[in-house]
Amino acid sequence: MFIKFFETLREKGLNVTLGEWLDLQKALEMGLIESSLTQFYYVARMILVKSETDYDKFDMAFEECFKATQRETEVGAEMLRWLDKSDMLELAHEEARDHLNKMEEAQIDKEDVEQKFKDRLKDQDSEHNGGSFWIGTMGKTSFGNMGGNVGGVRVGGATGYQSAFSVVGARRFRDFRDDRVLDNRQFQLAFRKLRQFSSKLDIPETELDINSTVDKTCNNGGCLQIVMQKPRKNAVKLLLLMDSGGTMIPFSALLNDLFQAVHKSNHYKDVKTYYFHNCIYSHVYKTPECDYGDWVETEWMFRNLDSDYKVIIVGDAAMAPEELWSKDGNYRGPNDGLTGYEWLSLIKKKYKKVVWLNPKMAPGHAPWREAETAIKEMFPMFKLTVDGLNRAMTKLMTNK
Amino acid sequence: MNNEFSSTQEYVASEELMASVNIAIALKKPLLIKGEPGTGKTMLAEAVAKALSKKLIIWNIKSTTKAQDGLYVYDTIQRLYDGQFGEEGVDDIARYIKLGKLGEAFDSDEQVVLLIDEIDKADLEFPNDLLWELDQMEFYINETKRTVKAKHRPIVIITSNAEKELPDAFLRRCIFHYIEFPSRELMEEIVKVHHPNVEQNLLQNAMDVFYAIRGIRDIRKKPSTSELIDWVNALQIGGISADRIKEALPFIGVVVKKDEDLELAKHETY
Numbered sequence: 001m002f003i004k005f006f007e008t009l010r011e012k013g014l015n016v017t018l019g020e021w022l023d024l025q026k027a028l029e030m031g032l033i034e035s036s037l038t039q040f041y042y043v044a045r046m047i048l049v050k051s052e053t054d055y056d057k058f059d060m061a062f063e064e065c066f067k068a069t070q071r072e073t074e075v076g077a078e079m080l081r082w083l084d085k086s087d088m089l090e091l092a093h094e095e096a097r098d099h100l101n102k103m104e105e106a107q108i109d110k111e112d113v114e115q116k117f118k119d120r121l122k123d124q125d126s127e128h129n130g131g132s133f134w135i136g137t138m139g140k141t142s143f144g145n146m147g148g149n150v151g152g153v154r155v156g157g158a159t160g161y162q163s164a165f166s167v168v169g170a171r172r173f174r175d176f177r178d179d180r181v182l183d184n185r186q187f188q189l190a191f192r193k194l195r196q197f198s199s200k201l202d203i204p205e206t207e208l209d210i211n212s213t214v215d216k217t218c219n220n221g222g223c224l225q226i227v228m229q230k231p232r233k234n235a236v237k238l239l240l241l242m243d244s245g246g247t248m249i250p251f252s253a254l255l256n257d258l259f260q261a262v263h264k265s266n267h268y269k270d271v272k273t274y275y276f277h278n279c280i281y282s283h284v285y286k287t288p289e290c291d292y293g294d295w296v297e298t299e300w301m302f303r304n305l306d307s308d309y310k311v312i313i314v315g316d317a318a319m320a321p322e323e324l325w326s327k328d329g330n331y332r333g334p335n336d337g338l339t340g341y342e343w344l345s346l347i348k349k350k351y352k353k354v355v356w357l358n359p360k361m362a363p364g365h366a367p368w369r370e371a372e373t374a375i376k377e378m379f380p381m382f383k384l385t386v387d388g389l390n391r392a393m394t395k396l397m398t399n400k
Numbered sequence: 401m402n403n404e405f406s407s408t409q410e411y412v413a414s415e416e417l418m419a420s421v422n423i424a425i426a427l428k429k430p431l432l433i434k435g436e437p438g439t440g441k442t443m444l445a446e447a448v449a450k451a452l453s454k455k456l457i458i459w460n461i462k463s464t465t466k467a468q469d470g471l472y473v474y475d476t477i478q479r480l481y482d483g484q485f486g487e488e489g490v491d492d493i494a495r496y497i498k499l500g501k502l503g504e505a506f507d508s509d510e511q512v513v514l515l516i517d518e519i520d521k522a523d524l525e526f527p528n529d530l531l532w533e534l535d536q537m538e539f540y541i542n543e544t545k546r547t548v549k550a551k552h553r554p555i556v557i558i559t560s561n562a563e564k565e566l567p568d569a570f571l572r573r574c575i576f577h578y579i580e581f582p583s584r585e586l587m588e589e590i591v592k593v594h595h596p597n598v599e600q601n602l603l604q605n606a607m608d609v610f611y612a613i614r615g616i617r618d619i620r621k622k623p624s625t626s627e628l629i630d631w632v633n634a635l636q637i638g639g640i641s642a643d644r645i646k647e648a649l650p651f652i653g654v655v656v657k658k659d660e661d662l663e664l665a666k667h668e669t670y
Contacts, residue, residue, distance in 0.1 A: 015568075017572055019572055020572055023427060023429070026427060027423060027426070027427060030426055030427075032422075032423055032426050032427075039419065042416050042419050042420070043419065043423055046419075046420045046423060046424075046575050046576055046577055047423070047427075047575060047576075049576060050432070050568075050571035050572070050574065050576045051434075051571075051576070052434060052578040055578070214476060214477060215476060217480075218476040218479065218480045222480060222483070222484065
């Protein structure tokens with residue numbers, strides 16, 4: 001059953017490593033789980049899952065594997081109340097210690113205990129304390145709370161956990177999933193990935209490295225010895241091209257957030273933003289309104305923004321096929337005799353790193369979306385979600 | 401001595417959180433705490449130290465902090481000065497080795513609670529630089545050829561505001577807990593811990609407004625638990641009557657810190 005849980009977790013996309021899995025086994029061995037499914041849920045989660053964005057995946061895997069065991073092990077709230085006798089704890093400890101000594105060598109058959117526990121869970125209808133048959137406190141049966149028996153089933157405890165399944169069922173962590181469409185702060189965090197601190201870049205050593213200078217000088221017996229270093233600066237330049245066509249209107253709030261996030265992330269060497277309508281032709285616009293004349297030539301952009309700019313194109317790529325392949329351009333302006341597809345190819349040729357972010361990208365292969373499929377082949381396309389944006393940023397930073 | 405952590409008089413912990421702390425102690429692994437600002441991540445370490453009656457060592461991480469700072473610092477400048485003035489003991493490098501917070505925790509004669517606060521503020525590589533030290537609980541001082549080994553494995557609690565992602569290799573070694581924003585019931589309990597004599601009506605109205613503000617969609621900065629506690633305090637000191645809270649929003653600046661949010665809050669809560 002546990003191996004299956006491990007496999008299900010990995011199936012759901014959780015990157016559980018063997019080391020973490022062994023830690024969980026260790027926790028089980030040490031008896032930290034106290035035979036409660038709910039406790040097991042929390043302990044497994046805290047050991048195996050390392051980000052709240054993955055809680056939801058964990059919940060789903062957990063539900064899949066342990067749903068079947070729920071009925072049998074659920075302990076009624078009423079019973080937990082009978083067992084909650086924390087004020088008598090001290091007394092129970094005394095008694096338990098005596099009893100433990102006697103029981104130390106006794107063999108306990110786990111299955112047998114569990115079976116009896118389930119049977120009695122069904123039959124018991126009142127509170128029992130100190131007896132030796134029913135589930136109760138300070139008794140000598142194998143189950144219950146503060147009992148003297150070793151190796152039995154412990155029911156609840158001073159705390160009384162919330163049922164694992166009421167937690168799982170509510171799916172409270174759905175909002176943290178990293179494949180949901182994102183908000184401003186998460187945008188900003190993703191953009192922080194675009195950093196290339198440049199002490200490794202090819203620039204002159206212009207800064208005084210104080211620490212090394214002090215160290216060298218001291219090692220030199222007090223004779224000053226200066227050490228210079230390259231300044232650490234972010235070398236990333238960003239070119240943002242945003243679609244503000246009609247089909248993008250439902251996403252305007254999202255794009256606004258994205259725009260804000262880029263401009264709040266003031267750690268770039270340079271950021272340039274231009275707009276286009278459905279597809280890029282001979283001109284790109286300076287404002288989202290895409291007014292006639294308020295533009296720069298795309299050629300000018302090529303000349304002035306060198307190939308080191310990292311290009312992010314945001315658009316739904318939902319133009320009609322003729323907008324991509326016709327030489328006549330769209331109604332907003334001329335296209336200088338080249339099709340939209342050719343203009344996009346020019347961008348791909350000019351800039352080393354280009355990604356396309358699409359807020360409504362089709363999952364998987366969607367040949368009926370002709371334009372989207374064609375563009376997907378040209379540029380790496382990512383859905384505009386936390387996960388997609390992160391992957392796009394990684395794409396922009398790596399050489400693969 | 402009681403070796404289990406539970407809620408204290410000053411700190412209300414959810415059951416999950418208590419379990420995380422106890423598991424981390426039992427498995428001898430660092431506990432990584434994440435959560436919205438103001439959910440009491442830093443206070444947790446204080447509460448744990450107090451509940452287990454152990455000494456708390458706090459290592460505050462800043463953007464310039466390097467892993468080495470936590471282990472030890474070799475005060476070369478002091479040695480240079482001493483050398484120039486011919487002080488005694490310049491030959492003895494050990495005199496100029498100052499243990500950092502991590503070193504202090506290792507070197508302590510009794511088990512301590514070590515809080516590494518806001519680890520995500522440091523450089524991206526920072527957590528990776530600490531892997532060996534947190535795993536083996538020892539480090540080597542090059543200058544004096546001495547190995548500092550933990551006499552008693554400290555209970556390590558690490559907090560993060562999720563400003564940067566932490567490296568996987570580091571995460572694998574931690575027990576992770578995400579502090580959720582407290583539900584209304586828990587919140588009531590928390591406020592009452594800080595202000596035991598708060599008037600029920602006042603608290604209810606303040607919480608109504610507080611959760612309403614948090615619920616506004618476009619809010620820039622969501623108010624946090626600590627801000628609510630401060631606000632309730634302000635309301636009490638100011639002697640504001642409970643029924644005026646909703647209409648006048650007195651001292652709302654304690655809860656809402658941005659101009660745009662203030663406009664929104666006034667607009668939305670009517």
